[in-house]
Amino acid sequence: MSPDAITLLVRNVGELVTCDPARGEAPGVVRGAAVAAAGERIAYAGDESGLRGLAMADGVVEVDAAGMAVVPGFVDCHTHAVWLGDRAEEYARRAAGAGYEEIAAAGGGIAATIAATAPADTATLVAAARPRLARMIAAGTTTVEIKTGYGLALDAELRQLDATAALGDDPSLPATVATYLPLHGVPPGDRRSFLDEVCDVGLRQAGARARFVDAFCEAGAWTVAECERMLTAAASHGLRPKLHADQRSHSGGAMLAARHHAVSADHLEHATDADLQALAAAGTVGVLLPGAALVLGGPPPPGRRLLEAGATVAIATDCNPGTCWSESMPLMVSLAVATSGLTPAQALLAATRGGAAGLALDDRGVLRAGMRCDLALLSTSRWLDIAYHLGGPVVAAVIRGGRMVGPAPVTA
Ligand SMILES: [Zn+2]
Secondary structure (H helix, E strand, O other): OOOOOEEEEEEEEEEEEOOOHHHOOOOOEEEEEEEEEEOOEEEEEEEHHHHOOOOEEEEEEEEEOOOOEEEEOEEEOOOOOOOOOOOHHHHHHHHOOOOHHHHHHOOOOHHHHHHHHOOOOHHHHHHHHHHHHHHHHHOOEEEEEEEOOOOOOHHHHHHHHHHHHHHHOOOOOOEEEEEEEEEOOOOOOOHHHHHHHHHHHHHHHHHOOOOEEEEEEOOOOEOHHHHHHHHHHHHOOOOEEEEEEOOOOOOOHHHHHHHOOOOEEEEOOOOOHHHHHHHHHHOOEEEEOHHHHHHHOOOOOOHHHHHHHOOOEEEOOOOEOOOEOOOOHHHHHHHHHHHHOOOHHHHHHHHOHHHHHOOOOOOOOOOOOOOEOOEEEEOOOOOOHHHHOOOOOOEEEEEEOOEEEOOOOOOO
16 A cells, blocks of 8 residues: 555535645635545645545545534643642632732642642553543644643652653543653752752753753742753753743743743743744744633733734643643633734634644644644534634544544543
8 A cells, every 4th residue: 555545534624724824814724625644644635626636545534524614733832731639729719819829828839739749650640631631632632732840859750751751652642742840839948959950960861751841930939040040951951941931920031031042932921022022033932821811810911912023922721730720722712812812813823833833843733735634623614613612612523643533531
C-alpha cells in the first residue's frame, strides 16, 4: 500500500474552517468540503470535488460530517492539569470575600496543592489527570501543554513530567507538551539555595523530559532577577522559556520575556502597551487566560491591545485547581470574545494556530496538506457557535493524528 494512500476521509463538511491565511478572510472557511488523511497527516483539505484521483487505502475510514462544521483541534498551550487534592472549599471562601493572598497565608493556595501532589507517584498523578484530559479531548483539544510546579522538590517535579509524557502516549487523550515550572510556589526554607538547586541540578535533569521552562514572575512569588537567572541557565539545557507575566501586578515579566525572546508570555493583565509592543518585536506569543482573569476578578486579558501591538495571540484554559478549573477551549474562546476584545474569528485563530505558535509547533493548528490531521467535528453547522454558544456542547467528535477518538469516558 502506498504511504500516501488515504486512510481517513471526512466528507460532507458544511464549513471547513482551515485557519489558513492562504484561504483569504479569517478564519479561512471552505464550504462543501472534505478532509483526507494519510496516516497522521492531512493529504487534502478543501472543496469536496478535489477528492477525485486520491488513492484510497484498504479499510479507509469514512466519516460523514452531515453538513456540520469542522475546525482544527484546539491547542491548549497553558495548563497545570496534573494535580492532586481538592480546593473547592477555598473557592467558596474566596467567593465569600477572602483574598488570594489571605488564603495563601492560611496555608491554602498553591501550597495546599503542592502538599497533596508532591508525594504522589507517577501512576497516581496519571490517574488523577486522566479524566481532565478526557474532558479536554471531548471538548476538541488535541494538544495540551502541562506544567509542573506542584512538586517543589526535584524528584516530585520530575514525576510530574513523567506523568505528562505517559498521558500523551495514550491515543484517546490529547497529545501533551511538557513544561518544567520550577519557580511557581515558594519553598518554606531558603529560597536562594532552592534556586541554586534548580539552576545547578533541576534544569539538567528536566531538560531531557521537558520542552519548555517557565516561572511565576510575580510579587509574592518570584522576582524578575530570580526568574532571569533561571531562564539564562535554562538556555544551555535546551529548554526554551515561557513566563507567567504581569498577571496580578505590573511585575516586569513581559519585558523579561521579551528580553529572552520567550516563546510566550502568559496572562499579561497588567502589561502596558510598551510591554506588548516589546513582546511583538521579540516574536513572543501573548497568551490570554480569560477564565483565570474572570475567576480572580481583575482586569481582562489584553487581547485587542496585543493584536494592535502586532503580537501573535493565543488562548488557553490555564486548567488548574486554584484559579480556573476548566478543560474547555470553546468556553475560553467565548470568554476571549466577551472580555478581551477579540472577534470570534480572531479568538478561533488564537485557540488553534495561536496555541500552536505558543508551543513553537508548526505542524498543527491549520488545516492544509502536510499538517497533522487533528480535527474537531462540531455539533453545529456554524463555526461561529463556538464563540456564540457560551459553555455549549459544540464539539461532537474528535480526530487526533488521523484517527477517530472514541467517545471519551467522562467522570467527575
Ligand atoms: Zn499558569
